[in-house]
Amino acid sequence: VRVISFAASRLAGLAVTLLLTSFVVYGALYLAPGNPIAILTGGRPVSQRTITAIQAEYGLNKPFVFSYLNWLEKVIGGNFGKSIVFRENVSTLITARVGTTAFLVAYAALLIIIFGVVLGVVSALRKGPADTAILAGTTVGIATPSFVAAIMMISVFTLGLHWFPAIGAGTGFADRLWHLTMPSAALALAGTAYVARLTRAAANEELAREHVDTARSRGIPEPLVVQRHVLRNALIPVTTVAGLTVAGLIAGSVVVENAFAVNGLGSYLVTSVEQKDFPVVQAITLLLVAAFVLVNSVVDVLYALIDPRVRLTGASR
């Protein structure tokens, strides 16, 4: 029952969030200057008659509330409409890209969680050079924006060593893995460093706790102490942060998608905003918001699993 009410309240919250987002985004885009005509005609001069014809064809001369309600009505009917620029169904356009972004974000999330936690734990348990090196490395990592990481990786691994391709997302699993390794690494760099730092701090804190001392004094083998008493407790804050970091990757993917010419939702969102392609911007925004809410809900569930003191409640934290 608790799980059902949790899910129901989350769903209701999601619906309200989506409705509000759609209104705000639509309004913002409507108020922002410019129009898709400049993109359609390449910004080159065309006759006034042509401009009028384009405006009529795409309903660009209708008032805001009218066009928003019109859009909303269609969406509720399951139809996201057609892209102004590509004259193609929005659902088709998005389906073509959602897989790439999902792969990229999942790959980066995996890198963040694995390397972040491992480095953090190593750093906490092995004092000395290892700890210092990891501290220095993570400092650089946190301070490196993903586009800078992208440029460095391309010059080293593509132009220098010829290990990875500079552009594209690849087809098929292995090819994708090969193409998206550099983008994922660039995307994951700062998050990994952050999670490593946090894991280190949390583990250090746990190591200094009384229950750890007690466990050690009772002669429990060190690996077991670390595993049961240090890591498990340290994972609570790490999960929260890692979850939020991963959710943030969805937005951060824009930068690396552009840098590596990867055809994903993020770069398409940017392009569509530039082109004022209303239906596409709306659909992608809603999708991203939904994904964000979903990831956060998953984090909440994980939280409850790790820490028995936490109960799933209807209200979000």
Add this chain to the structure above:
Amino acid sequence: MSEDPRQLRAGYLSGHLSRRELLRYAALLGLSGPALTAFLSACGSSSSTVGATAPAIGTTVTTPPAKGTVARVNWGLFYEPPGLDWIYCYNYEENTVVANITESLMRLTPQFTIEPSLAESFSEPDPLTKVYRIRQGVKFSDGSPMTVQDVVFSLRRNLDPASYWNFAYVNVKSIDQSGQAEVTIKMKQPDEVFHPLMSTPAGGVGKASYVQAKGKSYGTPQVGALGTGPFVFQSWAQGTSIVLARNANYWDTAHAAKVGQIHFSFIPEESTMTTALLSGGIDGAYHTPYSGLSKLHASSAGKLYLGKSMIFTEIIVAGPSGPLADHKLRTALLLSIDRQALAKSVYNNGATALKNTVIPLAEWGYGQAQAKAAWAKLAPPKVDLTQAKQLVDQAGAQAKAPMTIATRASFQRYIDIATIVQASASQIGLSVHIKPIAPNDYGDLFFSSKARAGIDMFISENYADIPEPLEIVYPAVVPAQQYNYNNYNNPKVTSDLTQAIRQTSDPRRAALILDAQAVMANDLAALPLANPAVPLFLNKRITGAPASFCYLYYPWARDIGSSGQ
């Protein structure tokens, strides 16, 4: 005016890294401060030596001929074309792709002449009648023959104002079949710009039954396009690639494609495009980023060409009033700008300076000798601050008023140019304020007087579609024409150009335009700056592509093949 989407992107990147408070460590992405400083210092040393092997700027038209076939070529585009229906193809990359699929009645050659293509011949029995004899034996890529009905249907599509090429048809009265293999176009008034435009998509031919059956989905990623060209549309993975395959039914057998497949990728980021070319991930691209020219030139991965182009950069005077209404101040401002340094720094040695005309010498497809002689008589683009200051003094109170130059936000070349204009103007005591305009809004400056309110001048990088200077000049300087924003009106110029547009003889038309050019060189209705070349990079394994600006309308990929290396 040509909006490079790759440039628009950078501005949006900042602020997209927002995460929760807890995680606020996002990077600041910006290029204003340091980039500008670096830029200005580069301006100072712009006379830096160019290596002995530096490519010729803007004169190359072809590359060494292909020696053999190639199975696959990867080509880079700097944005994804919105569609491949030729009547909506009106900008760089959509034209780059569609030129290989949909051919036109006439063909723009790499040398900037107009030659027969799907039309076998052209005649003009009187100034109001244009007759095209349609080539027989031409097949669409599906094997069906191209008919006169297809031609009539295709040309008539442009009579709909929704066609971006509608402007070419403003003086057209009717388009009809006039014989078994003949189409006659009747004009409302003489218009010598119409015929050369038949080498662009304005004269494109598609298969009537196919286009009608597909309706609005013709040219979309799912349906693609069908034409007579050397390549066939094969697939379009939205956002990723467009694939064209060799057309086995191509009618022009002497020029059948030597490339089996051409894969187009979309690479908006400038540095990514440059890297992809350097690493061999992409075999070639037209209009490669100017920012990467020195790297591409130095690379052993392939060769960089800086082809002949019809692109021109100018400052447009935005309205009839304000300080720039004063001829003295326009002249003074242009005298203060170092156009040669600008061509080198803004375009990274990929452009040449314009003299006092917006018609690059390269644009003359006819009357070249006359144009060359006239060009020689124009004053060299020199800086003369003494004369400029005198003119400013003579202008009096008008000169004290600050001026505003509009620039497109996040478009580095325009920002660079605006900065140069501002710095140059301040040297002669004029004050210029830079007003950045949202990328999407910038195009409105060309259409709406409301958008131009409060703006004295704006920067434009535009191109002529055809080697006919009238296409650009006539609507910009004849009174009451669409792009004559500052109500420029010189009876001599108006008279010359209105005669020219009716003049069927090439030498006489050239003479009239050049007479007008000489007058305009003094009047300065707009301030000409540069003639950017077309950067083309080809991997060492391929060659043959034309190097000139013709690639927007000429089926360029048919000439590519193996270099033998």
